[in-house]
Amino acid sequence: MSRILWGRKTSSNVMKALWALGELNLPFERIDVGGVFGKTDTPDYRGMNPTGLVPTLQEGDFTLWESNAVCRYLCNQYAPDSPLWPTEPKTRANIDRWMDAQQTVLNRPMSQVFWGLVRTPADKRDMAAIAGAIAETARAWSMIEPLLARQAYIAGDTFTLADIPWGVHAHRWFGMDYLGLEQPEFPAVRAWYGRLCERAAYRQHVVDTPIS
Numbered sequence: 124m125s126r127i128l129w130g131r132k133t134s135s136n137v138m139k140a141l142w143a144l145g146e147l148n149l150p151f152e153r154i155d156v157g158g159v160f161g162k163t164d165t166p167d168y169r170g171m172n173p174t175g176l177v178p179t180l181q182e183g184d185f186t187l188w189e190s191n192a193v194c195r196y197l198c199n200q201y202a203p204d205s206p207l208w209p210t211e212p213k214t215r216a217n218i219d220r221w222m223d224a225q226q227t228v229l230n231r232p233m234s235q236v237f238w239g240l241v242r243t244p245a246d247k248r249d250m251a252a253i254a255g256a257i258a259e260t261a262r263a264w265s266m267i268e269p270l271l272a273r274q275a276y277i278a279g280d281t282f283t284l285a286d287i288p289w290g291v292h293a294h295r296w297f298g299m300d301y302l303g304l305e306q307p308e309f310p311a312v313r314a315w316y317g318r319l320c321e322r323a324a325y326r327q328h329v330v331d332t333p334i335s
């Protein structure tokens with residue numbers, strides 16, 4: 124059975140799926156679509172993914188979109204006993220809520236910071252808006268700072284799926300040039316980021332992709 128991940132590797136949401144595939148040692152092919160590659164507006168792509176966004180996972184005639192759903196499916200299907208997503212209901216619910224919180228709390232302000240600092244030409248940047256987005260993003264990081272001060276990973280003492288959505292953004296957060304704007308410091312989040320950097324799949328699919 125062939126496995127294809129559709130999506131450019133510079134996308135944070137594609138990175139999540141790539142990282143999960145890497146953690147689970149699952150073979151796959153990746154096809155560049157989205158961003159400068161386009162091709163997400165074609166009937167074929169929209170047939171797989173009506174949102175027209177990336178990533179999309181394709182396994183034969185099964186297709187799946189929404190990056191966090193892709194991570195969960197891969198664990199469920201190929202590593203049901205994995206500590207990445209334990210089956211114990213309360214443990215799993217804790218992981219799920221942190222994955223959801225990345226989408227609902229972190230993603231919007233973090234994307235504003237990233238687009239403002241990295242993907243907007245200098246003469247078009249609204250530095251006041253970026254500073255406001257940095258402050259809002261910092262409030263999201265401050266939710267996990269106390270957790271990570273007392274445990275090694277977001278959902279406890281072991282690495283789980285909860286670390287993946289937040290981890291892709293941590294690399295950007297610590298790797299961007301703030302162009303003179305103040306970057307609030309989160310020592311426990313930084314130490315956790317250091318632990319993530321020890322993981323081969325994180326380095327391969329997140330750290331080694333230029334922040335662009």
Ligand SMILES: N[C@@H](CCC(=O)N[C@@H](CS)C(=O)NCC(=O)O)C(=O)O
Binds near residue numbers: 157178
């Ligand atoms: N909630 C979706 C969001 C997907 C999304 O917004 N993807 C962005 C890239 S990070 C995208 O497709 N942007 C348009 C493009 O790359 O053409 C998910 O988690 O998969």
